[in-house]
Amino acid sequence: MEQAQMAAIYDRYQHTVYRAALAYCRNIQDAEDITHDVFLTRFAHEASFPDSEAEKAWLLRVTVNRCKNLLKSFRRRFTVPLEDAENLCETPAEHSVYDAVNALPPKYRIVIHLYYYEGYNVREIAGMTKRSETAVQTQLARARGLLKKALGEEFSL
Amino acid sequence: MKMSMQDYNNTVDRIEISPKVRQEVLSMTTAVKQRTSINWMRIGAAAAVFALVAGIGGAIGYAAIRERTPQVGYSETIEDPASVTDLSVFGLDAANFFRDPQADSNVNIPAGPNKDICWPYEGESPALTAGAAYADADHNLLYLSSTGEFLGIETNLSEEQTQKLQEYPEGTIHEYLQAMLPDFDQFTENTIYSALSSIRPPFVYKRHYENGTEDMVQVEIFPNLSSGRTLNIHVMRCHAENEHFLDADRYLANVRGIKNQLREKIQQSGLNVQVLGDEGSINSIPMLMRFDDGKIYAVDSVTMVLYDEEGTPCQTVSKAILADPTQDVRYDFFGEILAECNGGEVPQFGTQPSPFAPDAAGSTVYTTMPETTDDPTPPETTINPADIAEAAMIDGNAPHAGNEYSGFPLVGDNGEDKTEPGHVAMWDFGFITVGGLYTTPPTSAYANYAYSAKPGYLFYYWAEVNQAVPALQDVLVTGSTLLYQVFDENHQFITECITEANKLDGLEECTAHKPMFCAKLPLKPDIMEKTAYITCWLYDLSMDNGASYSDRPGDTETAVPIATFHVNAGMNE
Numbered sequence: 100m101e102q103a104q105m106a107a108i109y110d111r112y113q114h115t116v117y118r119a120a121l122a123y124c125r126n127i128q129d130a131e132d133i134t135h136d137v138f139l140t141r142f143a144h145e146a147s148f149p150d151s152e153a154e155k156a157w158l159l160r161v162t163v164n165r166c167k168n169l170l171k172s173f174r175r176r177f178t179v180p181l182e183d184a185e186n187l188c189e190t191p192a193e194h195s196v197y198d199a200v201n202a203l204p205p206k207y208r209i210v211i212h213l214y215y216y217e218g219y220n221v222r223e224i225a226g227m228t229k230r231s232e233t234a235v236q237t238q239l240a241r242a243r244g245l246l247k248k249a250l251g252e253e254f255s256l
Numbered sequence: 257m258k259m260s261m262q263d264y265n266n267t268v269d270r271i272e273i274s275p276k277v278r279q280e281v282l283s284m285t286t287a288v289k290q291r292t293s294i295n296w297m298r299i300g301a302a303a304a305v306f307a308l309v310a311g312i313g314g315a316i317g318y319a320a321i322r323e324r325t326p327q328v329g330y331s332e333t334i335e336d337p338a339s340v341t342d343l344s345v346f347g348l349d350a351a352n353f354f355r356d357p358q359a360d361s362n363v364n365i366p367a368g369p370n371k372d373i374c375w376p377y378e379g380e381s382p383a384l385t386a387g388a389a390y391a392d393a394d395h396n397l398l399y400l401s402s403t404g405e406f407l408g409i410e411t412n413l414s415e416e417q418t419q420k421l422q423e424y425p426e427g428t429i430h431e432y433l434q435a436m437l438p439d440f441d442q443f444t445e446n447t448i449y450s451a452l453s454s455i456r457p458p459f460v461y462k463r464h465y466e467n468g469t470e471d472m473v474q475v476e477i478f479p480n481l482s483s484g485r486t487l488n489i490h491v492m493r494c495h496a497e498n499e500h501f502l503d504a505d506r507y508l509a510n511v512r513g514i515k516n517q518l519r520e521k522i523q524q525s526g527l528n529v530q531v532l533g534d535e536g537s538i539n540s541i542p543m544l545m546r547f548d549d550g551k552i553y554a555v556d557s558v559t560m561v562l563y564d565e566e567g568t569p570c571q572t573v574s575k576a577i578l579a580d581p582t583q584d585v586r587y588d589f590f591g592e593i594l595a596e597c598n599g600g601e602v603p604q605f606g607t608q609p610s611p612f613a614p615d616a617a618g619s620t621v622y623t624t625m626p627e628t629t630d631d632p633t634p635p636e637t638t639i640n641p642a643d644i645a646e647a648a649m650i651d652g653n654a655p656h657a658g659n660e661y662s663g664f665p666l667v668g669d670n671g672e673d674k675t676e677p678g679h680v681a682m683w684d685f686g687f688i689t690v691g692g693l694y695t696t697p698p699t700s701a702y703a704n705y706a707y708s709a710k711p712g713y714l715f716y717y718w719a720e721v722n723q724a725v726p727a728l729q730d731v732l733v734t735g736s737t738l739l740y741q742v743f744d745e746n747h748q749f750i751t752e753c754i755t756e757a758n759k760l761d762g763l764e765e766c767t768a769h770k771p772m773f774c775a776k777l778p779l780k781p782d783i784m785e786k787t788a789y790i791t792c793w794l795y796d797l798s799m800d801n802g803a804s805y806s807d808r809p810g811d812t813e814t815a816v817p818i819a820t821f822h823v824n825a826g827m828n829e
Contacts, residue, residue, distance in 0.1 A: 106282055117273035131277050138281045187270040196263035215261040216268050254259040 105142050112155060113138075115217070116162050122212035123166035123205050133165045159217070160227045163209060199249040207242035210235060215256075341398065345435035346411050346487075353390035353398050399490075406436045406491060413477075413485040421477065421485070429459055429475050432489065439463075443473060 116137050120130035140161055148154035188194035200211055206228075213219045213227065221239065225232045247254055341350045390398040399408035413421065421428045433440045443461035459475040476488040 102282065109278055109281060113273050113278065114271070117277075118268050118271050121271060122268070131274060134273055134277055135281055188267050189270075190263070192257055192259045193263040193267045195257075196259050196261065197267040200264050211261075211264075212268070216265050250259055253257050256261055 100142055105138075108141060108154075109138055111151070112158050115155060116158055118216070119159055119162045119209065119212060120166055122200075122216075123163065123209045125201055125205075125208075129166075133162060136165055137161050156219075156223065156227060159213065163228055166205070166209070195250060196246075196254070199246050199254075202249065203242055203245055207238055207245065210238045211242050211246075214239060341400070341406055342435065343398070343409070345432055346396075346409065347414065347417070348392065348396055348411065350398070352392040353396075354392070356389050356391040356397070408488070408490040409436070410486065410488045413487050417487075418485045421487075426459070432487075433461070433473060433475070436489065437473070437491065440473075443471070 113134065117130055117134045120133040120137075121127065124130050124133065137158060141158060144157075148157060188197050200208060203211065209228065210224055213224045214221075219227070221232050221235045224230075225235045228235065230238075243256060246256075343350045388400050390400070392398075394412075396411040397409065399406075401407050417428075430440075433443075437443070440461075443463045445459065445461050459473075461473040461475075463471040472492045474488075474490045474492070476490075477485055
């Protein structure tokens with residue numbers, strides 16, 4: 100793969116990968132490391148993709164797996180709060196919703212992120228997260244319930 | 257204030273990754289591209305070993321690239337290990353080591369300038385936190401602090417080194433430590449810590465400072481699949497000014513670690529903490545802490561290993577629990593990790609007195625129980641150890657250190673199999689430690705556990721005791737009984753079965769075709785003066801295809817352990 104091609108791939112998907120990693124890990128350092136790792140994996144990956152959507156889905160699947168591995172790491176038990184990212188919120192509503200999403204367990208956060216932010220459907224998310232569609236549906240429902248509980252009546256999906 | 261998921265999307269839209277990552281990634285790909293003659297098969301195999309040894313999932317491709325890409329973008333602040341470390345005592349050349357950010361991440365090097373954090377609490381062994389991690393082509397790992405101090409090494413030993421170590425363990429280890437730590441003579445062996453290990457090593461050495469802080473060196477040697485033995489030396493250096501400590505100069509290592517874990521809760525309380533007893537230990541918990549409001553809090557710990565359907569450990573969890581005597585502490589016992597192992601299908605759990613702890617009456621220990629079988633709410637454990645803490649302080653008796661561990665049925669309300677493809681029954685366990693703070697040894701320790709599985713599965717379990725206590729009958733009270741209590745998938749008590757404790761390796765008929773059971777292991781009082789581990793394996797005989805009941809783990813290839821648990825009967829000093 101040529102350098103220019105690698106740069107183009109990186110530029111196209113960098114934020115997608117990073118945002119998903121951040122949603123999962125809630126840790127800037129980890130998210131950067133994972134992004135780093137995911138793109139190196141991508142560049143070593145010889146297979147071609149039929150279209151950009153397939154490539155994006157592949158990258159997200161690798162991202163999710165890397166995040167899972169990181170969180171399973173025997174020595175990695177503690178996380179650094181995501182303080183810098185929280186400064187991105189511009190309104191109280193954004194702050195509340197972003198905080199509420201980030202307070203969800205990782206399995207819920209990533210499903211919420213992929214569904215609402217990336218716009219994937221349940222079947223696609225199930226493929227990315229290696230879970231059954233039923234499990235993803237259940238997790239979505241549970242996550243929505245937790246968000247509503249946290250944010251109250253003012254919150255609507 | 258109206259809120260919606262669009263608010264989340266708006267925020268995420270503003271998140272951008274640092275440009276330095278782009279620079280790092282693309283500079284590394286340049287290095288890769290220039291090396292067209294790399295033997296990827298060899299590197300891949302080596303990286304696979306590295307990933308296996310280091311427990312780093314997904315590191316293969318990364319490590320392959322990193323192997324010959326030294327110090328790209330990572331060496332700006334850390335000294336070259338060759339300039340500060342002579343590894344010749346291990347037969348290694350420090351000049352061959354390169355900075356390995358993947359290893360960095362696996363020793364939990366945090367963001368920010370303070371990278372010399374020590375004493376994160378990790379259950380039985382404090383983890384190393386380094387300033388920089390290095391690897392060589394053989395995947396030996398070296399850790400240095402941000403100021404270039406030696407912090408650790410993980411290396412495979414040669415046959416010759418292994419032989420020497422076996423013949424002359426202390427002397428060989430001292431030789432290693434003296435080579436790596438010029439001030440090693442300031443350390444003294446911590447016999448308490450070392451003795452806590454049922455099997456030496458680890459060797460633990462400490463250096464005390466006047467302000468109460470300590471440095472600790474821990475040496476571990478353990479079997480390695482590829483080369484026989486792996487040697488780990490970890491130096492935990494304390495810096496009392498580190499922001500990750502809370503009054504670190506007043507507390508010993510594990511207490512700092514526990515406080516570190518509980519930092520948020522402690523900060524929220526606005527109280528200072530006094531540790532009762534002069535020292536806990538790495539293993540010796542629960543521990544009592546008195547806050548300056550006069551209340552006594554108990555700190556307990558839970559360690560779990562979760563296994564997948566192939567019997568492979570997929571997660572180890574060790575967490576501290578701060579139990580507030582004024583209110584129940586609802587501790588999300590499994591949280592997200594359970595789903596990581598098990599596909600996310602976790603039933604709704606409510607709180608009610610545990611049927612799994614028949615002897616826990618009055619101890620206010622609760623196991624959370626499922627209310628429905630199709631809600632993914634993680635199970636929770638509620639522990640209110642107020643009575644435990646008070647009893648311990650007033651009577652001097654060890655508290656009944658009961659942790660509750662509950663499985664969950666994979667059988668639906670109508671008896672359907674809810675086990676997902678690729679996943680089998682969830683098992684959870686914990687170990688219980690009764691610590692050295694108490695003057696009266698406990699008379700028994702309990703392994704309360706429960707297991708849920710598909711009806712029709714047969715289980716038996718087999719117990720053995722570690723080398724410190726070589727025979728099961730030396731541990732369990734003669735004539736004592738092993739109690740199985742059997743529950744159905746609705747957690748209703750069905751029956752119980754009592755068997756002699758020294759016949760644990762037989763199939764317990766009463767567990768056949770029953771979805772759940774509970775057991776208690778009475779231990780001899782004098783065992784409480786030592787640390788004893790009982791390791792039990794739970795076998796799924798449906799996969800055993802007729803294996804003998806007396807088969808030991810490992811005797812048959814078809815018997816797949818689906819769970820283990822440990823009972824750690826703590827020391828009594």
